[in-house]
Every structure is written in C-alpha cells, then in structure tokens.
Amino acid sequence: EQAYIHAARFFEKNIAADEKAKTKNARRLAAFFGVLTFMSIAAVLGLTPLKSVQLGLVRVDNNSGYTDVVWADDKGKPPEQIDDEFWLSTYVRFRESYNFSSHDAEFGMVELMSYGETFTEYRNFQLSSKGYLEVLGTNRQIRTDINNINFLERKDREGTAQVRITKTVLDRNGMPDPQLHPVTWVATVTYDYKNAAKKAGDQWLNPRGFGVKAYTMTREVGVSNGK
Missing domain, CATH: 3.10.450.230 (VirB8 protein)
Incomplete structure (x- = not known):
C-alpha cells in the first residue's frame, strides 16, 4: 500500500505536472498562431483593393x-x-x-x-x-x-x-x-x-x-x- 501511495505521488508530481506544462504551452502556441493568422488576413485585406463588378x-x-x-x-x-x-x-x-x-x-x-x-x-x-x-x-x-x-x-x-x-x-x-x-x-x-x-x-x-x-x-x- 505504501508503494502504491509513493507511486501515485510520483505520478502527480512529475508526469502529471509535465502534461500540464505541455498543455499550457500548447494553448499559448495556439493563441499565438491564432493572432498571427488574424494579422495576416488583415494585412492581405488591407493590401487588396476592393473590386466591384460592372455590368x-x-x-x-x-x-x-x-x-x-x-x-x-x-x-x-x-x-x-x-x-x-x-x-x-x-x-x-x-x-x-x-x-x-x-x-x-x-x-x-x-x-x-x-x-x-x-x-x-x-x-x-x-x-x-x-x-x-x-x-x-x-x-x-x-x-x-x-x-x-x-x-x-x-x-x-x-x-x-x-x-x-x-x-x-x-x-x-x-x-x-x-x-x-x-x-x-x-x-x-x-x-x-x-x-x-x-x-x-x-x-x-x-x-x-x-x-x-x-x-x-x-x-x-x-x-x-x-x-
């Protein structure tokens, strides 16, 4: 039983903490690339002149x-x-x-x-x-x-x-x-x-x-x- 408790604490302290850190980093990267994508679209729209169709x-x-x-x-x-x-x-x-x-x-x-x-x-x-x-x-x-x-x-x-x-x-x-x-x-x-x-x-x-x-x-x- 003591061995089980030690194993659980080790998992929580090391493996679970690593996974939380990875998840946090992934969210940061996702947010960064989301902002970058938005800025790219805005730049393209700013450089592209508005066009209209003339019949x-x-x-x-x-x-x-x-x-x-x-x-x-x-x-x-x-x-x-x-x-x-x-x-x-x-x-x-x-x-x-x-x-x-x-x-x-x-x-x-x-x-x-x-x-x-x-x-x-x-x-x-x-x-x-x-x-x-x-x-x-x-x-x-x-x-x-x-x-x-x-x-x-x-x-x-x-x-x-x-x-x-x-x-x-x-x-x-x-x-x-x-x-x-x-x-x-x-x-x-x-x-x-x-x-x-x-x-x-x-x-x-x-x-x-x-x-x-x-x-x-x-x-x-x-x-x-x-x-």
Whole structure:
C-alpha cells in the first residue's frame, strides 16, 4: 500500500505536472498562431483593393455589324476617361454640326482644338464648294448626336477613339428635313493634351490643352434613320 501511495505521488508530481506544462504551452502556441493568422488576413485585406463588378452588354448593329459596349452605369469609369469623352464629343460636335448663326464660332473652336494639319483639312473643306456654308446656307442646319465612344488606344493622356455619331439635316426652323434621312458616321480621332494656348483667352475655351492630331470620317453602310 505504501508503494502504491509513493507511486501515485510520483505520478502527480512529475508526469502529471509535465502534461500540464505541455498543455499550457500548447494553448499559448495556439493563441499565438491564432493572432498571427488574424494579422495576416488583415494585412492581405488591407493590401487588396476592393473590386466591384460592372455590368456591360456587347451590342451589335444588325445592319452594319458595328459593335460597342453598353454599360449599366458610368461609376466604373475613371475621371480621366470621362474627361476624354467630354472633349472628344465636344470637338466632334463643333466639327460636324452646322448653324449659320454659330458657324464662325464653331470654325474657331475647331481651329483652337486642332493641330495644324488637322485644321487645314477642315478649313479646306469648309471653304470649298462642298462646305457647309456653301451647300446649306441660311436655310438648313446639321444636328450632330453622339451615340457612343470606343477607345482603340488610350494611355498617358493621349490615344485614339472612335466616336459614333448621327447627323440630321434640319430646316431653318429646326425640324428634320423629310427628304434627307439621318446618316450614321464613325469619326476616328487621335488626340492628346499638349495643345498649348497660342494667345490670351484660349485657355478659358480649352483649359486642358486638348488637341486633335488626326481625324477621319467613315460612313456606316446599311444604317438609316440613325439606327
């Protein structure tokens, strides 16, 4: 009996104590690795930008085959792209629209927002027998509607974009001419923001220094009534 008691005391004093120490150390290690895991997850979440899904639809014109992307909203667009779209649409409207009373102002804005060779092409057309002033005079106008803008290349505040437009001939009262159907065109525009102001006041009209380096127009075949 005495031997049993001594054995029990030895177990309690040595083996049981060792097991308790091991259990205590295991708990400490578990707590340490738990904190370390939490900190790792927090670090990853801090370094990973939040991403959102923007819904878009690829639209194909049944007549011309032209494709573009229609977005559910513009929240996913960076401010620089919105800025580019504004200046592209503004330039194309100035260049392709016509109203006798505002023709000189539109002519001046195209000159201000174009580089030399690009403006020379526009000026030669407008001063020719095919120019808007010669053909449309005071009795007709041209309304230019922007359908969409697709970027072919865009980097470091310069690029090339396709601006799809519909041009409608109006009478002097602003009503569509029933004899001339609206026509859809695609303007391919190469641009940058290095077009410095040439005289005082230009920066108020073109504060970003937007400049068009190349401009071509292609008519969409098979498209009528602006569709």
